[in-house]
Amino acid sequence: MSGNSFGTLFKLTSFGESHGKAVGGVIEGVMPGLEIDEEFIQNEMNRRKPGQSSITTPRDEDDKVEFLSGVFEGKATGTPIGFLIWNKDQRSKDYSNIKDVYRPSHADYTYQEKYGIRDYRGGGRASARETIARVVAGAIAKLMLKQYGVKIQAFTSSVGPVKVEKLYTELNLDDAEKNIVRCADPVVAEKMISYIDEVRKDKDSIGGVITCVIKNAPVGLGEPVFGKLHSELGRAMLSINAVKGFEYGLGFEATNLRGSQHNDEFYMDGDKVRTRTNNAGGILGGISSGEDIYFNIAFKPVATILKEQHTVTKDGKEVTSTVKGRHDPCVLPRAVPIVEAMTAMVLADMVLYNKIYK
Amino acid sequence: MSGNSFGTLFKLTSFGESHGKAVGGVIEGVMPGLEIDEEFIQNEMNRRKPGQSSITTPRDEDDKVEFLSGVFEGKATGTPIGFLIWNKDQRSKDYSNIKDVYRPSHADYTYQEKYGIRDYRGGGRASARETIARVVAGAIAKLMLKQYGVKIQAFTSSVGPVKVEKLYTELNLDDAEKNIVRCADPVVAEKMISYIDEVRKDKDSIGGVITCVIKNAPVGLGEPVFGKLHSELGRAMLSINAVKGFEYGLGFEATNLRGSQHNDEFYMDGDKVRTRTNNAGGILGGISSGEDIYFNIAFKPVATILKEQHTVTKDGKEVTSTVKGRHDPCVLPRAVPIVEAMTAMVLADMVLYNKIYK
Amino acid sequence: MSGNSFGTLFKLTSFGESHGKAVGGVIEGVMPGLEIDEEFIQNEMNRRKPGQSSITTPRDEDDKVEFLSGVFEGKATGTPIGFLIWNKDQRSKDYSNIKDVYRPSHADYTYQEKYGIRDYRGGGRASARETIARVVAGAIAKLMLKQYGVKIQAFTSSVGPVKVEKLYTELNLDDAEKNIVRCADPVVAEKMISYIDEVRKDKDSIGGVITCVIKNAPVGLGEPVFGKLHSELGRAMLSINAVKGFEYGLGFEATNLRGSQHNDEFYMDGDKVRTRTNNAGGILGGISSGEDIYFNIAFKPVATILKEQHTVTKDGKEVTSTVKGRHDPCVLPRAVPIVEAMTAMVLADMVLYNKIYK
């Protein structure tokens, strides 16, 4: 475990605070010769970018990645890829109001206690701005996975009480990119957007669920017993800001079932071993089975709301505090590409691991 | 990530198959001078042991741990603690029936595909027998954590449709050890036991939820951004056999709430910073806040059932298969100590990490 | 870095003290399907065994390895290989004489200071008995490397003032196993044996140099910039008890040369790129070039001598002390297989790493 590295063979080491000079990282394990499609990478970053629609925070960032090493004439060389994204919008902020105040349900208090010092500007390292480095690494992981035909698609499946009731298999997942809330069910998407709008007007925030589906993953990914595919995926998801839960396959619903209901029977599909149902979520014993891998991620409502709240200061005084300005009433639309990025990183790492056995 | 190691500073490297000679491991990071209370460790193992009650598998194992190194005159020396548990019950088995048959929802197929070879006896490395090494390491982690006053208690909070409705704060967690299903609510416990009995008579199995509570964890545990306390806990839980989901604090329920409902306001309790509610589950920004840490783990119904099922063989033939003999209709009672053990290992690792900052 | 693990993909995690119950370890990264030739492994252990000849310590150990997991029907399964070697000769020792005395140039003092506690019997974890686990893992690494045609041969190239003057290319390295000092030059071997005999009669000990040659390593092994092949080899060698130095290629002698003398010019040998000289020692930029890899390892005289010495006790008293009983006057003959084992582990790890790029 390392606080700032993710992955073992395909590995991101990231750095950067919300309002420091830059956010960036070092990516290792990129296959030499891989074409680094900068347009694709930038597009992934745009999907995460603030200010992209009426339901996201208007923070104005270009979020343009600059590659510093490891790429030569458009291709990965096998040496580490250093990159950064400058923090343009950091200049004229006034943070005196949060300097000494522990915002409720933020990490101000725990960072201060752990390190004895913190960069309080915009949440510092605890800000979701950090995830931009994950999206860059995830985009490169996706480029690697494309060679194996692996497809990763996430979508918003609930926002507060507004939920997609259909199974993912009944949806066209490409529809998720056609609306600003990134919901694969166009009808539900409209309701979600209205609901988020309402929440914003209330100066409040709302949680929700993202569902992620991996199609075409090769059989054999996962490193039991401690590096099971789903435990690495769960860890990856839980490391994303505001995530409170992870389940794969039938997840918590499976706890209500009997083995005779839950077990997936095998059959032969030509010379391929398949299962008639996929309650398992494409993973058996921590190893991918070739069926679709799917999982849900629970996001809490973001802590930043524009209402007055009671809290305390660094010096132990009780105060009331109201945040002013911009905020994301619902992080899910922007979290969709982050979920995909982390998923891609886990799979890229596992694909590299699997080469060792051949 | 390593398939067979868990933890970084407090680290278990484990080995062993269900029906090989022995299961065991190497534990690093145990504080030199720590008293290795073998009676306590053995007691933890007895809690996990098969055959301990009418609702668990009758596999007859002594499960007595033998320490081989790293302990001198009853104390840890700071050198690695090697240990093993002999597999006594492995002798006279006949596994010819499962040698070539992929049991539904087991790992037979995926292990075979990944490695091209497998020890099919009793599930090999994929068997939950492997978790015995975790219980040994977890018991030692608990001994370390005792010095900080940290208390870890898990209990069965649902078995199929039978659920504990009370909050954990309304229960006496010590009650969990007073009934064979390890439920902290004595009334619900009785219902669970009856329900499991029914399931067993149906030759079936049933899933459920375990809730784990950590009291008195020091403020500051967790290594953001990739080693957040809850992402390491989630990964730990998801690495346990049959686990399908993890949530902490309000978990998936939080997705229905607004920020104004979910946020935990700070107040001063004497000179201590506390929160009035604890929806967060004791972790802010991936770092422990000093409030109780609590989380739920979803277990699927175990795959082994005594009913006839359709499946395929290694050679691609479709067959029907019926497992004979013993099985656990519900793994949760025996999984409670495993959950606690993995929790203790995560915390011990984090406690050691935290020393670095001082 | 981990105190008790060596390697990343091919990895040994070892445990055990000189006079604890057992020495052993866990080996990961062994290719599934590899035949585990136990006779070969035992033979490697016999080469390291005490009491094998008139110039080694007569400690009576069977040193028979017992595999506990990861091997099924004679083949590696891809799961971790747990193993141990019982310490038979540990029973009736009397260590009261060294319990509180810090033996000069041993690790008694530093272990006590570092950990605050130590298993003083026979040097505990600091004893070279620990290396037996390395020989087991190294033997398995050799079995893996055989598939690539890689050949590793080490030999004693000096004992005190008695030195092999010929280049390794002028020797038949197979000759090393034909004499008890493991010197590849039969004439010098005789002199070494006489010299060691003389030293033993003086109740003294003597140092020396081991040279190791790797033939047929594939081009491309090594992970620059921090995992250069020679830095991993150096680290491996320096981790062996009593080693004081490591040099590869011309080593320290290269410091006297000019670039025009030291550079190895390339030429074409058919369609193979070769160098006319091999001053580099088969490694360029930290990556194997396909030429022979060769290096020297300096061993100090072992600290245990049977003469009276001045020293201090744990309580700070100055005393004189004389060790009684058996000792190795020169460790080199028994260190030869350990050098080979560590070399094999480094190469096996690098071979696995290299698969990632394909």
Next chain:
Amino acid sequence: MSGNSFGTLFKLTSFGESHGKAVGGVIEGVMPGLEIDEEFIQNEMNRRKPGQSSITTPRDEDDKVEFLSGVFEGKATGTPIGFLIWNKDQRSKDYSNIKDVYRPSHADYTYQEKYGIRDYRGGGRASARETIARVVAGAIAKLMLKQYGVKIQAFTSSVGPVKVEKLYTELNLDDAEKNIVRCADPVVAEKMISYIDEVRKDKDSIGGVITCVIKNAPVGLGEPVFGKLHSELGRAMLSINAVKGFEYGLGFEATNLRGSQHNDEFYMDGDKVRTRTNNAGGILGGISSGEDIYFNIAFKPVATILKEQHTVTKDGKEVTSTVKGRHDPCVLPRAVPIVEAMTAMVLADMVLYNKIYK
């Protein structure tokens, strides 16, 4: 082992090619609150800088480090420190001459074979320009170590045949910074400078030895059995460009001695345990003893010489080749700060490790 990371708790992950956009890295494990003295860091970089004297390459680089994160109001925050140094001098180069030619004793051939692609400009990742990131991390490690009073000083102890004959204890190590060859013996320094001048006029290069001395290291540093202090130091040194050997204490000279000559007897210096001699080089059993730690590092003559040499091209043609332009006839003066930086990183890592045991 990781190709681009060094250290475990105090850790540098570096990136960058000689003629890419920038060289940089991410530093983890810096104690929160540590003052980041940028002037000191810049001074360390200036010691390594090309063009600093008449005997170094005139490559014109500002080599000014830019910190991007992890530092707030002049202090480390405990979050990762991202940094970079722009490669200013990369613009107008013409590398067509080395694009397809494997320069003798360079890494061109092995990189091409390993990765199938390489950034050939100026040696790419294999260039010693990469070491600039090490100097930044090493400078911060030095700032940490200052708090413990640890002092690290390296100096050039031989250049080809010109050698310092005195023991380091007879020299004033501060003298090393008073001459351009960084030799602690002023008389020998003059001879070295003349000798290097001569070599340069011959269009040749020359090797040499650097000696490094660590004073005041606390007792107890080192993580046996695989993370012995000297094996980590050796690995660190061997990872530096052009290094061919490492020895500590008496090193290779110890191989000629008997135990009775080499052993260091303990005595009491007040209430402190000391040794009368220090042949061991301050390390016993892989753990620092409190005595001075000292070691030698062998550097080969750099491969770049301005003479005509025979070699081959990527396409397998034999050619002659002559490098034109600037080169370092002797890398040792500029390598002195790199040696110190790597030493500081090893010690900082070990100091953090040691906190775990308390």
